[in-house]
Amino acid sequence: MREKRQAGSLLNPRLRVGLALIALVMVSVNLRPAITTVAGVMNQVPGVFSLDPSLLPVLGTLPVLAFGISGPIGPWLAQRLGTGRAVAVALLVLAAALVIRATVPALLLPGTFLAGMAIMTASVLVPQIVKANRGTGWWTGLCTMGFGLGAALGAGLVQPLEQAFGGNLASALAVWAVPALIGAFLIHRSGGRPTAAPTTAGTVTGATDVVTPLRKQRTAWAVTAFFGLQAMLYFAITSWLAVYGVSRGLAQADAAALLAWFSLAGLPASLLAPVLAGRPGILRIMAPGLGLSVAAALLGVLMAPLELQFLAVGVLGIVQSAGFGLAMALVVIRSDGPQSAGRLSAMSQGFGFALASLGPLGAGVLHTITGGWALTFWALAAEAVVLAGAGFFAIRGPLVSLEATESAERAAPPEQATTKATVVR
Template sequence: MWVLLALALVSINLRPAITTVAGVMGQLHTSFGMDPNVLSVLGALPVLAFGISAPCGPWLARRLGAGRAVAVALLVLAAALIVRSLVPVLLLPGTFLAGAAIMTASVLVPQIVKANRGTGWWIGLCTMGFGLGAALGAGLVQPLQDLMGGSLAWALAIWAVPALLGAGLIHRAGGGRPDAAGPVPAAGVHPAGAGAVPLRRQRTAWAVTTFFGLQALLYFAITSWLAVFLVSKGLGPGGAAALLAWFSLAGLPASLLAPVLAGRPAVLRIMAPGLGMLVALALLGVLLAPAELQLPMVGILGVVQSAGFGLAMALVVIRSAGPQTAGRLSAMSQGLGFALASLGPLGAGLLHEATGGWEATFFALAGVALLLASAGYFAVSGALVSMESDEPDSRILPAYIGSR
């Protein structure tokens, strides 16, 4: 139970570093002296860091154990949040470092869940923690700024406190025995003599990675630019930031329930491709809806987008034959997936600047959502991913968490 509580708190810490900045993007020019032309780069930086730093989690886990590795990552996150906020010239490198720390912790969550024989509820609570953290970051940054005498820097730096609390709790809980999930080589590499097929040659591994990357691309594109889009619709900055928080808050139940429902094979076969189609429809709904209807439309988008993230995290566990494979597939899917996702904020911003409107951006994102539906179909239709010769044969291992 301590491990589950620790994982939930860790998950809450893995989004505010991004959504706090997204919610105040329009203030960065005056508060930090940032050139407006580099805002697209700022939105893409943490996601780019995700893709580059994915191997750090398995590397640390081999040396410290998964729980201690996550604790170290949260300590680095806390330091990055303080430095980037209080030293304006370090906003960009500090944001990159925060993204690297987030990924180091995030990539180990499925491994710890699998090692502790966690069910779909474990994954659901963790994914809900991601959404709750995102909502708190977006929704509280303005009130915190007011509380701190108008200081945006301190309103951003204060998020180091929950990161320190999370580091202490996961270190205490340990995430299971340090060797519970065994050594975790880099994605695509298998131990000598294991006779396993590398991840790069397993179709299901690539399908899961593509699904993870596309849903992350959509998420970060939306969270980076939704507030700016809503202001163009006639909402004030405060109202736009509130709706950005609502986007994350509305999806909390879906992020909890999606991994649980995915444990049922019949539901999973429909859910995996169906969510992509629903995201496409929801994006077009937000684009076309007038300002007074944005509350329900943004809420619907938040529900289907959060369900997609919950399913992406669940697929890493569900489609893995054991904890060691889950760790490798997590590193591959989140590392390569977030590298792909880094194109989301940048591409969305460039399309908006090139066209002067939002229609091309939203139609392009809807097209990405249809590709997500295709990736979901292939992710659930192939064999389980297996990297270890001592793990049960994927043909006889229960393929779904719900069948345990």
Template sequence: MLEKRQAGAVLGPRLRTGLVLLALVMVSVNLRPAITTVAGVMGQVPGVFGVDPTLLPLLGTLPVLAFGVSGPMGPWLARRFGTGRAVAVALLVLAAALVVRATVPALLLPGTFLAGSAIMTASVLVPQIVKANRGTGWWTGLCTMGFGLGAALGAGLVQPLEQAFGGNLPSALAVWAVPALMGAFLIHRSGGRPTTAPTTAGTITPGTITPGSITAGSTTAEEVTPLRKQRTAWAVTAFFGLQAMLYFAITSWLAVYLVSRGLSPADSAALLAWFSLAGLPASLLAPVLASRPAILRILAPGLGMTVALALLGVLAAPAELQFTAVGILGVVQSAGFGLAMALVVIRSAGPQSAGRLSAMSQGLGFALASLGPLLAGMLHAMTGGWEVTFWVLAAEAVVLAGAGFLAIRGPLVSVESAEISQQDAVNPSPVR
């Protein structure tokens, strides 16, 4: 009887851990199709939804702008409702936005902005849940791979779905609300609750505090440096923003560049999809490798330099070698995103610090990233070619290497004490 009880005690936490991880991956898969489905059928949007063609660039920019302004929403909702419920609410809003923008043509632009805000709200809380569950690099890697998988599925399935629905594009866009609802159910079911035992009583560590260690109604905010004054936080934010800026610049203009090199539009679109698919393994492995300090010291600055070389490789490669060159660029670019997500977890002291750092790095980072496509397009228009654009992007990648070097130096980012109150002392779990 005792053995059965012990087996059940072991199995229970394992099942809960598996459920939380499954929920996180499902959440991650839902955080890109809202963008890539529209990008894949952008040419059909004016005719189907009656949108002025001059507004199409705005349609592509709105999600990134929403990312930049809605970053603080995630931590705010997490403090009020708990992290798991906050993510579930964000996915419910995302599902509603996907349906509304597809079925009400006048709400296509507002619905896209709302979808972007919901995506950002959920996205910034993923590292917080990973940190609260003391997830390994595999956790972060599976989540970042989920982002890439969702992007590839959204771009690759929207046209087959349109055909399956008898040529009805709104239905092909609205159907992506179904996996969003599934993700909301899973994350609410798991609650995102920590699956590891709390810290030993009588000690105070980042992210936990024991009853009696603070007085009623008091906080220890004065003992903590504000996030905006922590140089590690700014270095992580710079790394996240620069890699995202490169990503959006590349995905916005790579197909156009390849057409200028003599490839057909169909081949150029296929290579753009290959850019995303080639990077999936790298987005999984980069966070795993980053969990090893000796590798992290090389990986953080080294990725920036590798991205610079890969960009120049795409610029120099003849048309027949672009498959290889674009594939290499996809690998190193996706590894950069995986590392950026991993740094939020690795360089934060506790779950609440991870949530706040995630909001800062993704909020400001995506605001910076929105300038990437604009800058690349302006340079191309001013010079009439692509050489200057690629060299400037390569120079930005060198700056990315510097940000990676600084991100792994210095103290961990910590705001835990600033967030702790007597209620936290009674219930130390940061995810409810």
């Protein structure tokens, strides 16, 4: 009898952690279709929803802008409900927003903004749940792969779903509320314990124990810059890649498929990047190297002939998805605990997505001004070079901490800091 009780006590925590991982992946899958479904049919939106074509850049920017201003909602809600329940509430709001914007044309823009806020609220809590479960790089990799899978499914299935619903685009957009409801159920069932309140920033707890406000920690700003710059590139690409494909001579369905391929090609990279980031030797090369790789891939898409666009976009999808996987991993491995990871996630995604909102808008404006895509792609490539610099600084310096830590530990070299942050204790 005693042995059975011991076996049960071992099984239950493992089962709970396994369910939490499955729920996290399902949550991640829901955090991109709201964007890529619309991006895949951007040329159809004005006719179906009676939207002024001049507002298309605004439509592409709204969810990212919502990301930028709603970052604090996730940690605030988690303090009151627990992280699991907070994410579940966010997904319920997302489901409602998806239905509202699709069924009420006048609410397309407000509904898109509300969907962006719900996505951000859930997204900032993913690294905190990973850290709280002492997840390895595989956890972060599976979650980031879920983001990419959701993006690919959204872009790739929107037109087949439209045909399945008899040409009704609104239904093809609203149906994505169903997986959001499933995700809400799973993450709620996997746990929703309240998190501990954060240590008051700026206090001194002992002679050698020091707490520095997040805004004064250079590592936090470097991680934020890396996250924001890669997000700006991602949303600029996903908002306009299908339109770019049509301008090159592709049919609308083929252009949407190209956007889906961009996300699909990057799935293995989004899984492996966080795992590889746990190795300091690889991380030193990966962090700046990915920015330079994205710059080269963007110029490859611009210069490749039509028959090579599939290959060029696939390469871009690989390096871009690896950049996102690394950005999510940096939030986990460059913080010293779940609370610090949650706050760093809110900061990096909040400020980062505020910066990223300039991507779709800037790309659209440059295209409108020039009437072509060359300047847009060159500008994005230049931004990718800046991303390389942000990656260089993000992996150096002390860990981000909002709890009292020994000064000697905070000053640990990046190799030791990175290793410590990725150990599963």
